[in-house]
Amino acid sequence: MKTALITGTTRGIGKVFAEKFAGMGNNLLLVSRNEEKLKRQQYDLQSRYHVAVKYIACELTQLNAVDLIFERLSNWQVSVDFLVNNAGFNECGLFTNTDMEQEIKMIDLHIRFVTQLTKRILPMMKKNNYGRIVNVGSTGSFIPSPSDAG
Template sequence: MKTALITGASSGIGKTFAQELAAIKTNLVLVSRSSDKLYELANKLENKYQIHTDVIVQDLTEVAATKSVFEVVLEKGLTIDLLVNNAGFGDYGIFTERPLAKQVNMIQLNITALVELTHLFLPGMQERKSGGIINVASIGGFQPLPYVSVYGATKAFVLSFSEALWAENQDSGVKILALCPGPTESNFFQKAEFPSSAGGGSMQKLASAKEVVKDALQALEKNQSNVVTGGFLNQVIVNSSRFLPREILVSAVAKQFKSLKSNY
């Protein structure tokens, strides 16, 4: 039976990855800082699907957090066949008016922890000539995002980094995917402190996390470098930079996101 390690597994897309992978008889290593939610999920999935789950309660914004996770996996004698780097968060508002510490923690979680975990677990997959890594990016990684500037930049990094590793590993037997969802049912908007009007209603319909995860697993199986989930509108968004000058595009995005603030 294969084993998947999922970060940010206590809610949203991460929790749904756990549920969908458990349903196809995949053992799980669940990582999050939310102890109660993790253990509740682990017990539920073990009882329902007769799989084995391990829980690692860890805040990945802390120094040496990823090394700690890796060492726990080694101590337990586990082999990670699939790494899902899902943990991440955003922040809405004018850059200079938002807390610097939150921006730095965002970079630590969305970029640094993801790179470190990939660097720790990828060599073992390469040695076994099998495995997969799903890095959760965003449709926001395809163009700058005024008023969500640091978040958009982190997801642009994840997209570029993942596609580069996909190309490097074409002959290694390891599949690497950048998952690029649009607005999805989760607590993202609340944690990012978006105005209440931005919960999907005034922007676009929220995709279900289950749809996103199913699309991701299918794309990984096909060895795609990235997958954009959430329907036709998201395809238009990610391809708009091919047809519009960047200044026009980023100005239009700025206008859209600024209107959320003014309507709050």
């Protein structure tokens, strides 16, 4: 059985990815912040699809997020076959009005964390001679849109 690590699974697009990967018979590693939701999602997916579901409740903008994830993977002795970099959010508004702290968190989540996680997981995939990575983006990146340059 293969294992999919998916970030941002407690709602939206990531939740659908989790559903689809479980439906195709893969074990799951769910990563988001809300532990209650993750716990419920774990129970729900395990009972409906009979796959092993583990979760990591983690704020992914924190600097040591990737280390925390790897500590768990190593404790569980799990390796990752599919990586879905999905967790993300949007800070809209005029650049002069938007919240700097939120913008830095967005850069941390969308760029730094994704780069660090992918860099750490790829050698694992190379060693196993198998791996697939999905980076969720937005067609919005290609459309100039006032007050939504994020």
